[in-house]
Amino acid sequence: MAITQLSAFLENTPGTLCSAVEVITEAGVNIRALSVAETKSFGILRIIVSDIEKTKEALGQYTIIKETPVVVVKMNDQAGSLKMILDVLKKADVNIEYVYAFTAAIHGSAYVVFRVDDVEGAEKILGQNGIKTLSDDDMADFL
Amino acid sequence: MKKYYQPEIETASREDIIKIQNEKIVKQVQHVYDCVPYYRNLMDQKGVRPEDIRSIEDIKKLPFLTKDDLRDSYPHGLLGTDLKNCVRIHSTSGTTGKRVVAFYTQKDVDMWEECCARAIVAAGGTDEDICQVCYGYGLFTGGFGLHGGSHKVGCLTLPMSSGNTDRQIQFMMDMGATILCCTPSYAAYIGESLAERGYKPEDNKLKAGIFGAEPWTEEMRRSIEKSLGIKAYDIYGLTEISGPGVAYECQAQKGMHINEDHFYVEVINPETGEVLPEGEKGELVFTSLDKEGFPLLRYRTKDICILSRDKCPCGRTHVRMTKPLGRSDDMMVIRGVNVFPSQIETVLLNAGYTPNYQIVVDRVNNTDTFDVFIEFPKEMFSDKISEMQKREQDLKTAMKSMLGISPKIHLMAPKTIQRSEGKAVRVVDKRKLHE
Ligand SMILES: [Zn+2]
Numbered sequence: 001m002a003i004t005q006l007s008a009f010l011e012n013t014p015g016t017l018c019s020a021v022e023v024i025t026e027a028g029v030n031i032r033a034l035s036v037a038e039t040k041s042f043g044i045l046r047i048i049v050s051d052i053e054k055t056k057e058a059l060g061q062y063t064i065i066k067e068t069p070v071v072v073v074k075m076n077d078q079a080g081s082l083k084m085i086l087d088v089l090k091k092a093d094v095n096i097e098y099v100y101a102f103t104a105a106i107h108g109s110a111y112v113v114f115r116v117d118d119v120e121g122a123e124k125i126l127g128q129n130g131i132k133t134l135s136d137d138d139m140a141d142f143l
Numbered sequence: 144m145k146k147y148y149q150p151e152i153e154t155a156s157r158e159d160i161i162k163i164q165n166e167k168i169v170k171q172v173q174h175v176y177d178c179v180p181y182y183r184n185l186m187d188q189k190g191v192r193p194e195d196i197r198s199i200e201d202i203k204k205l206p207f208l209t210k211d212d213l214r215d216s217y218p219h220g221l222l223g224t225d226l227k228n229c230v231r232i233h234s235t236s237g238t239t240g241k242r243v244v245a246f247y248t249q250k251d252v253d254m255w256e257e258c259c260a261r262a263i264v265a266a267g268g269t270d271e272d273i274c275q276v277c278y279g280y281g282l283f284t285g286g287f288g289l290h291g292g293s294h295k296v297g298c299l300t301l302p303m304s305s306g307n308t309d310r311q312i313q314f315m316m317d318m319g320a321t322i323l324c325c326t327p328s329y330a331a332y333i334g335e336s337l338a339e340r341g342y343k344p345e346d347n348k349l350k351a352g353i354f355g356a357e358p359w360t361e362e363m364r365r366s367i368e369k370s371l372g373i374k375a376y377d378i379y380g381l382t383e384i385s386g387p388g389v390a391y392e393c394q395a396q397k398g399m400h401i402n403e404d405h406f407y408v409e410v411i412n413p414e415t416g417e418v419l420p421e422g423e424k425g426e427l428v429f430t431s432l433d434k435e436g437f438p439l440l441r442y443r444t445k446d447i448c449i450l451s452r453d454k455c456p457c458g459r460t461h462v463r464m465t466k467p468l469g470r471s472d473d474m475m476v477i478r479g480v481n482v483f484p485s486q487i488e489t490v491l492l493n494a495g496y497t498p499n500y501q502i503v504v505d506r507v508n509n510t511d512t513f514d515v516f517i518e519f520p521k522e523m524f525s526d527k528i529s530e531m532q533k534r535e536q537d538l539k540t541a542m543k544s545m546l547g548i549s550p551k552i553h554l555m556a557p558k559t560i561q562r563s564e565g566k567a568v569r570v571v572d573k574r575k576l577h578e
Contacts, residue, residue: 007526009519011555037528041535042519042554044526063556064524097527115526 001135002069002119004052009064010036010043020045020059027051027058032139033102033113046100048072048113048139071114071122072134075101082112085131092125094118146458148264148296149257152404153459160460163404164199167432172196172205174223175438181212181220182440199407202430203418208442210243213383218244223438234282235382245382246436252291254433255385258402259292262391265400265457266351266376268322270297273348275320277329278356279305284386285356289324292388298322305329308336319348327359327367327375328492334370344372353378355387358467358489362541364396377466383442384429390464395456398463405432408462409441410450413471424449424481426471427464445471447483475572477504478511480548484569487515487550490541496520501560502550505573515542515550518557 010016017036024031030050037044048070049055056065075081089096097115104111111134116122123133147153155163175182176193185206186192195204213221222229229246247255268274274293278285286304293300301314305325311333314320323330330352337347349371355378367375379399380387389406390399401408409418410425419425427444431437446467455463469483476482488498499518504511517538525531535554543549561568 005526007524009524009554009556011559012553039528039532039535041552042531044528044531046526064519064521066524066526068526097529 001123001133003048003072003113003134003139004136005068005070005113005115006047006049006052006055006059007066007068008045008047008059010038010045011063012038012041012043017043017045020063023058023062024049024055027054029055029058032104033100033111035098035100035113037098046098046115048102050139052136068115069119071116071119071126072139073112073114073126073131074134075110075112085112085126088125088129088131089114089116089122092121094122094125145264145269148261153261153400153461155404155460157460160403161199164407164432167404168199168202168407168430169196171430171432171438172440175440178223179221179438181216182206182208185212202407202409202441205430205441207416207428208439210443210445213243217242221437221439222246224248224435229436232282233284233287233382233386235284243382245385247385248435251385251434251436254405255288255388256291256295258380258385258388258391258405259288260295261292261402262353262376262378262388263289263292263296263298263322265391265393265459266322266353266374267394268293268296268298268351272296272298272321273301273318274298274322274324275301275303275311275315275318277303277305277311277323277325278387284380284382285324285326288380288386288388289353293322293324308333312336312340315347315349316342321348321350323349323352323371323373325352325354326357327354327363328357330354330367330371330375331363334367338370344370347371349373351376353391355379358485358492360489360493360541360545362544363493379464379467381429381444383437383439383444384431385434389429393455393457393459397455398451398465400455400459400461400463401450403461405434406430407432408450408464410448411443413443413445413447413474421450421452421462424468427467443471447471447474447481473570475502475504475570477513478548480546482513482546482548486545487542490538490545491517494538494541495523496538497557499557499560501568501571503571503573511574513548513550514553516553516555516560518560519554521557 031047033048035046094116099114101112126133173193189206191204228248230249231247232244234244276289280286352373352375364375376392378387378391380389390401392399407430409428411418411428413426427446427448429442430440447469448464451463469485473484501516503514
């Protein structure tokens with residue numbers, strides 16, 4: 001299961017994020033989700049893309065790229081659904097390193113990305129609680 | 144357990160050591176003047192006659208030898224005896240790519256091996272030990288030096304040479320090696336490899352390691368000691384003077400005792416050549432007091448060190464030197480502190496970074512700015528900000544402890560640091576533009 005997230009090392013110089021996005025776009029790849037974490041001296045770009053190999057090839061010429069499996073959950077369109085998911089993970093002692101969300105216009109839904117150490121375990125717990133997690137194949141349906 | 148290899152000389156009084164040095168220097172200078180035309184010329188140019196050297200104090204009158212002299216006199220110009228009296232050569236490309244070839248008579252080899260034997264005994268070695276030598280055997284002095292020392296002590300010697308870690312580990316475990324001789328980075332690698340194979344530090348029989356031939360830090364020493372379950376000792380030497388064993392650490396692990404009965408040491412101001420008093424930081428200069436094949440007088444090593452004559456708890460009386468703190472030819476003064484690129488390189492290598500870095504020094508509002516650009520290694524990259532921050536903080540701490548001042552660190556993507564002719568440009572000192 002799990003979704004493959006790419007993370008890239010960003011130097012803390014003006015325009016690095018912009019050029020990274022440009023490189024990906026020029027390679028004909030769609031960025032489905034994006035989050036940036038930064039400190040005073042560097043940044044980490046985390047993305048979910050339509051074509052992992054192409055992205056690695058294009059962006060990999062400029063910086064360090066790493067693949068990480070992440071858990072992606074489709075959110076129900078009702079109040080408290082994020083809290084419900086978080087409660088499930090907390091109960092199972094799943095440590096969440098970071099989290100970010102994205103929407104898919106065509107599906108009209110919101111999705112949440114969880115970076116956890118034990119992806120399999122987290123997905124199992126979520127599954128047992130009736131929460132569906134997405135795979136790379138599911139992502140292929142997104143435009 | 145034997146504490147010293149040659150107790151009478153290793154613990155000799157200061158007066159006795161000076162007496163030995165006085166006798167040896169007079170003979171050696173006369174010999175070099177008679178047999179080495181290259182050095183005779185240097186002495187003549189300086190107006191120094193052999194008879195001007197009547198005691199070790201007079202050594203100040205002699206001209207220095209530098210790496211340039213070694214290059215200009217290559218290959219036989221500094222030979223101190225007929226080639227037929229020599230039994231071996233060793234060679235090093237040196238850090239600057241200039242080849243040094245040194246000649247040894249049998250007496251030179253014996254003396255050198257005795258120095259290495261002193262180092263092994265100082266590390267706790269006896270004839271009951273099994274000594275695994277994984278320095279390279281060949282033109283490089285590391286392998287043969289420790290090998291010869293190990294024989295002299297009477298250790299069972301495992302002449303492994305470098306590389307082939309699987310075989311190193313197999314012999315280490317099957318033969319029960321107790322002393323390991325190699326570079327500190329290889330010792331660290333062996334430690335990791337043992338752990339990967341599921342061995343705990345207490346599973347090996349090693350008790351001590353003698354590590355040299357490259358710079359390393361105290362942090363690295365502690366980590367090697369932990370991963371192998373040993374005590375790690377530093378050893379210093381250079382092919383020009385003999386090889387490893389010019390100086391070595393004792394159980395106190397507080398600097399390396401220089402074998403003063405064979406090598407006279409001075410510390411000089413690298414700019415003026417003035418001899419500095421004990422305790423001051425400067426360039427190490429060595430004189431071989433009794434070498435026959437390659438008798439260098441006042442050879443400038445370019446290594447920056449501090450000497451100490453403080454009493455050592457081990458009982459040895461020979462002067463101690465710090466690890467080389469840098470190279471004299473690349474010293475920078477930043478905010479009043481001496482900084483050497485090699486120190487930054489040492490920190491990076493010890494912390495698992497590549498040695499691709501660039502130092503940028505500038506002056507803004509009469510204050511020096513000090514920036515270090517570092518290529519972040521692929522293997523260390525993490526998508527977790529906490530891990531990345533920890534790596535950055537560890538690097539900052541190590542830099543501060545090595546340099547005494549904190550540079551501003553910039554982490555860069557691999558292969559982004561400017562290179563000229565394939566080599567990274569290490570230092571950009573923009574202060575000169577303002578002068
Ligand atoms: Zn000592």
